[in-house]
Amino acid sequence: MSATQHLIDPALIAAENAKHAAHLASDYAHLGEQLARRGLDIDAVRAQVAAFGVAIPSWGVGTGGTRFARFPGPGEPRHVFDKIDDCGVIQQLTRATPTVSLHIPWDLCSDWRELREAAAARGLAFDAMNSNTFSDQPGQAHSYKFGSLSHTDAATRAQAVEHNLACIEIGQQLGSKALTVWVGDGSNFPGQQHFRRAFDRYLDSARQIYAALPGDWRMMLEHKICEPAFYSTVIQDWGSSLLAAQTLGPKAQCLVDLGHHAPNVNIELIVARLIAAGKLAGFHFNDSKYGDDDLDAGSVSPYRLFLVFNELVAAAHEGVAFDPAYMLDQSHNVTDPIESLMTSAVQVQRSYAQALLVDRAALDAAQDANDALTATHLLKAAFQTDVTPLLQRVRADAGAAIDPVGAYRASGWRQRMAAQRPASRAGGGGIV
Numbered sequence: 137m138s139a140t141q142h143l144i145d146p147a148l149i150a151a152e153n154a155k156h157a158a159h160l161a162s163d164y165a166h167l168g169e170q171l172a173r174r175g176l177d178i179d180a181v182r183a184q185v186a187a188f189g190v191a192i193p194s195w196g197v198g199t200g201g202t203r204f205a206r207f208p209g210p211g212e213p214r215h216v217f218d219k220i221d222d223c224g225v226i227q228q229l230t231r232a233t234p235t236v237s238l239h240i241p242w243d244l245c246s247d248w249r250e251l252r253e254a255a256a257a258r259g260l261a262f263d264a265m266n267s268n269t270f271s272d273q274p275g276q277a278h279s280y281k282f283g284s285l286s287h288t289d290a291a292t293r294a295q296a297v298e299h300n301l302a303c304i305e306i307g308q309q310l311g312s313k314a315l316t317v318w319v320g321d322g323s324n325f326p327g328q329q330h331f332r333r334a335f336d337r338y339l340d341s342a343r344q345i346y347a348a349l350p351g352d353w354r355m356m357l358e359h360k361i362c363e364p365a366f367y368s369t370v371i372q373d374w375g376s377s378l379l380a381a382q383t384l385g386p387k388a389q390c391l392v393d394l395g396h397h398a399p400n401v402n403i404e405l406i407v408a409r410l411i412a413a414g415k416l417a418g419f420h421f422n423d424s425k426y427g428d429d430d431l432d433a434g435s436v437s438p439y440r441l442f443l444v445f446n447e448l449v450a451a452a453h454e455g456v457a458f459d460p461a462y463m464l465d466q467s468h469n470v471t472d473p474i475e476s477l478m479t480s481a482v483q484v485q486r487s488y489a490q491a492l493l494v495d496r497a498a499l500d501a502a503q504d505a506n507d508a509l510t511a512t513h514l515l516k517a518a519f520q521t522d523v524t525p526l527l528q529r530v531r532a533d534a535g536a537a538i539d540p541v542g543a544y545r546a547s548g549w550r551q552r553m554a555a556q557r558p559a560s561r562a563g564g565g566g567i568v
């Protein structure tokens with residue numbers, strides 16, 4: 137990123153960081169001593185954490201909403217270029233979010249090359265493309281009211297397939313390597329839908345999309361237990377998703393959105409199963425209390441997020457070859473979306489760092505000896521380690537902010553955008 141393309145003045149970040157520098161040096165040294173006593177080299181952990189990144193969903197930088205209302209904030213992005221600017225701010229202040237995941241048609245623009253260059257100038261590349269066949273667009277020939285890829289009507293299915301192919305074409309121009317497919321297809325009444333036929337129709341449509349995937353692309357199938365269909369959904373759970381992915385072929389994998397499960401479902405176990413099957417596509421990180429709440433990652437259940445990363449780190453430690461995509465998928469209703477996304481990115485990074493601290497050899501031994509208490513204590517020891525100084529040091533080393541939210545507020549970015557961007561009427565907030 138050249139000096140002229142910095143969205144936040146680097147001098148401001150440096151001045152903010154200077155306020156924390158002395159404390160950080162002391163805290164980092166102390167954490168280093170603690171980890172050394174456990175046989176861990178803090179600098180080695182730091183290098184792994186520094187290489188970690190999570191994608192920002194373009195729709196996340198606008199205020200989301202519920203079925204009841206949306207309360208937009210000041211300076212909301214008006215179009216995809218504004219979204220890229222906000223994502224650039226997040227990346228500049230955290231250096232943990234090097235990619236953006238776009239959603240079509242919410243992010244349609246007239247010049248994809250210009251968008252790719254604008255993103256690159258802000259240090260950003262593009263992660264998975266997200267298609268939308270869960271809502272109707274103006275001028276669309278066939279409605280998705282009763283489904284899309286699994287619709288009973290062949291012309292509607294063909295239209296949904298065509299949209300996904302268009303998303304792949306756009307993604308190729310942007311350097312993306314994956315298409316995430318989530319459908320709202322399902323039913324609201326017992327008897328409304330023939331379960332097996334609907335799934336067969338989905339597979340038939342998905343095969344056509346799969347056939348159009350470039351050789352180095354992945355198709356990420358996202359399951360969801362309910363909403364907008366509240367009795368059944370066609371890709372309801374990881375079982376249906378895995379069945380579809382295995383039917384389609386090696387480029388099809390299963391994407392785990394943490395909010396798309398019933399409360400108390402053991403998501404880390406699902407992650408382990410998908411890793412074992414070679415079918416873990418990646419994640420949409422968020423948190424929830426009751427359902428698909430799309431709360432900020434780790435805001436309610438940070439231990440669960442840690443346990444997910446524990447499975448990932450364990451698999452990597454054991455030499456399992458896999459390459460999960462990490463993305464946030466949140467809806468921000470009461471916070472500044474940029475502040476929430478920065479906080480969530482750091483929270484995800486924190487869970488990864490904590491999982492790196494688990495004593496794998498000791499855990500293996502405890503499991504083999506059926507020493508349940510020691511095994512769970514080993515996980516808790518990692519989870520309860522405050523890795524804040526390590527994360528701060530990673531950011532400081534990369535020229536990001538030691539305190540991202542503090543630096544963001546000091547920068548006045550939101551106030552400047554409020555003056556530059558007229559209030560939006562609708563915006564691209566959404567929950568997928």
Ligand SMILES: [Mn+2]
Pocket residue numbers: 358393420465568
């Ligand atoms: Mn999602």
